[in-house]
Amino acid sequence: MDLILPDFGLLFWTALVFCCLLFVLTKFIWKPILSAVNAREQKITEALELADKTRAEMQALQAENDKILKEARAERDNILKEAKEAGNTMIEAAKSKSKLEADKIVEAARLSINSEKAAAMEELKNHIATLSLEIAEKVVRGELASDDKQKALADKFANDINLN
Amino acid sequence: MRSNLFKIVALVIVTMLNFSYSFAENEEVKKEKEFNVGEMIMHHIKDAHEWHLFGPEHGGTSIYLPVILIDNGLKVFSSSNFYHGAKDSVLDATSKEYIYFNKGKGAAKDYALCHEKIYKLEEGKLHFKEGHPHNAKPLDFSITKNVLSLFMGTFLTLIILLSVVRFYKKNGAVAPKGVAKFLEPIIVMVRDDIAKANIDHHKYQKYVPYLLTIFFFIWFNNMLGLIPFLPGGANLTGNITVTFFLALCTLIVTVFSGNKNYWGHIFWMPGVPVPMKFFMMPIELIGIITKPFALMIRLFANITAGHIIVLALISIIFINKNVAWGGLSVPMALFISVLELLVAFLQAFLFAMLSSLFIGAAVEEAHH
Numbered sequence: 001m002d003l004i005l006p007d008f009g010l011l012f013w014t015a016l017v018f019c020c021l022l023f024v025l026t027k028f029i030w031k032p033i034l035s036a037v038n039a040r041e042q043k044i045t046e047a048l049e050l051a052d053k054t055r056a057e058m059q060a061l062q063a064e065n066d067k068i069l070k071e072a073r074a075e076r077d078n079i080l081k082e083a084k085e086a087g088n089t090m091i092e093a094a095k096s097k098s099k100l101e102a103d104k105i106v107e108a109a110r111l112s113i114n115s116e117k118a119a120a121m122e123e124l125k126n127h128i129a130t131l132s133l134e135i136a137e138k139v140v141r142g143e144l145a146s147d148d149k150q151k152a153l154a155d156k157f158a159n160d161i162n163l164n
Numbered sequence: 165m166r167s168n169l170f171k172i173v174a175l176v177i178v179t180m181l182n183f184s185y186s187f188a189e190n191e192e193v194k195k196e197k198e199f200n201v202g203e204m205i206m207h208h209i210k211d212a213h214e215w216h217l218f219g220p221e222h223g224g225t226s227i228y229l230p231v232i233l234i235d236n237g238l239k240v241f242s243s244s245n246f247y248h249g250a251k252d253s254v255l256d257a258t259s260k261e262y263i264y265f266n267k268g269k270g271a272a273k274d275y276a277l278c279h280e281k282i283y284k285l286e287e288g289k290l291h292f293k294e295g296h297p298h299n300a301k302p303l304d305f306s307i308t309k310n311v312l313s314l315f316m317g318t319f320l321t322l323i324i325l326l327s328v329v330r331f332y333k334k335n336g337a338v339a340p341k342g343v344a345k346f347l348e349p350i351i352v353m354v355r356d357d358i359a360k361a362n363i364d365h366h367k368y369q370k371y372v373p374y375l376l377t378i379f380f381f382i383w384f385n386n387m388l389g390l391i392p393f394l395p396g397g398a399n400l401t402g403n404i405t406v407t408f409f410l411a412l413c414t415l416i417v418t419v420f421s422g423n424k425n426y427w428g429h430i431f432w433m434p435g436v437p438v439p440m441k442f443f444m445m446p447i448e449l450i451g452i453i454t455k456p457f458a459l460m461i462r463l464f465a466n467i468t469a470g471h472i473i474v475l476a477l478i479s480i481i482f483i484n485k486n487v488a489w490g491g492l493s494v495p496m497a498l499f500i501s502v503l504e505l506l507v508a509f510l511q512a513f514l515f516a517m518l519s520s521l522f523i524g525a526a527v528e529e530a531h532h
Contacts, residue, residue, distance in 0.1 A: 002279065003404065003468075006408045007211065008304070009303070010310055010405040010406070011405050011409055013305070013311045022374065025322075029325045029326070029329050030373040031373070033325075033351060034355065034372065036332035036337055037348065039337040
């Protein structure tokens with residue numbers, strides 16, 4: 001029976017010890033532990049929020065980077081295209097210009113050759129004329145050495161004139 | 165530094181407890197003591213004024229605990245004055261069995277110890293009525309086995325929890341390590357799953373320290389009771405006085421937390437016809453008491469039952485007087501002991517959970 005009857009002495013000690021324990025634990029244990037745990041939970045929540053925010057920022061930044069990169073690429077393509085075009089036109093211009101120049105040079109050369117040739121011909125003609133005169137003089141001198149010969153020559157000339 | 169502290173504490177305990185040996189001095193008493201399982205188990209699960217360590221029940225090695233009586237002034241003496249006093253017995257007329265008791269000697273000469281209760285002797289005699297002495301009892305504030313167990317359990321709780329709090333003081337809000345790592349989830353569980361889940365969100369914080377204290381007090385003392393030798397072994401949380409006090413605390417907290425809505429539901433139940441309101445009132449009033457009463461009985465019965473089962477299983481060896489029975493009883497006792505570890509936690513959890521539920525019902529605001 002005394003198994004299920006409260007004992008006054010034990011009740012007194014239990015009450016005393018439990019109340020002291022409740023006080024000591026509340027003041028020196030639960031408060032610091034719970035505040036530390038709460039502080040940490042707060043810290044973790046904040047850190048998670050910050051991470052989310054940072055991730056969103058990173059994504060925005062990435063998107064922006066992608067956009068900039070795309071733009072840059074487009075611009076580069078543009079510049080390349082323009083440069084190519086400019087190069088082509090320059091080459092074309094240079095080509096036509098050089099052709100013109102070459103033509104001019106060729107023409108000048110042709111003209112100069114022609115004039116040189118003409119001059120040379122003239123000189124040659126003069127020379128030939130002089131030589132012909134000298135030859136003719138010698139021939140005439142030979143032809144005119146005798147009367148027969150003079151007569152034959154005069155005949156020949158006369159024939160030649162007729163032929164001409 | 166710390167080892168010195170332990171030495172001092174140990175010295176104080178040893179001197180206070182009057183550690184001594186005693187040897188069987190009375191052939192007659194020894195002969196009477198055939199092994200009786202029921203008696204042994206009942207002796208264990210009840211409180212005592214000595215802490216029996218080993219050897220036969222009478223004449224083995226025990227720590228004699230101090231007896232503190234208030235009877236015409238404060239009287240303090242060692243319980244060895246009873247256990248080494250004159251042993252006497254009376255034949256009970258109804259059950260035809262001998263009732264044994266010890267008459268005190270020395271400082272305890274005016275008292276007798278019968279079934280671990282102290283009675284005042286009347287002209288050197290105990291008077292029995294229906295198998296129980298009906299002599300007057302002095303106010304007994306003795307440091308009994310359970311009281312000592314209570315002190316040790318509290319000391320242990322403080323040591324363990326102080327190491328946890330020291331960690332947080334030193335490291336601040338970082339991930340826990342060591343004991344803190346083990347206990348923090350439990351503390352958080354009590355806060356979130358026990359307090360926050362049952363008590364209004366704006367009010368629960370006030371009750372968290374109480375629920376934590378009651379949880380850890382019950383849990384640690386339950387586990388201490390499972391250790392079969394000195395720091396543990398007492399049936400503290402399986403003692404009706406202790407569970408009565410814990411349930412009383414929950415009752416007091418509930419009653420003093422009760423708001424208008426709570427008392428309204430008790431005295432004038434809303435939403436039922438008027439005759440029913442009168443009918444419900446006494447039921448609800450009794451309900452205030454029955455809820456903590458159930459808490460008291462549940463903890464008492466669970467822990468006491470666990471101690472009884474383990475002891476009964478171990479007793480198989482001694483009933484059959486053959487060590488080979490250990491092959492059966494030891495694995496079974498081990499199984500039950502492991503189960504009791506779970507029960508130790510579960511009962512602490514249930515006590516805190518139901519306390520929280522009752523407090524939650526008391527502080528709940530009306531919602532329609």
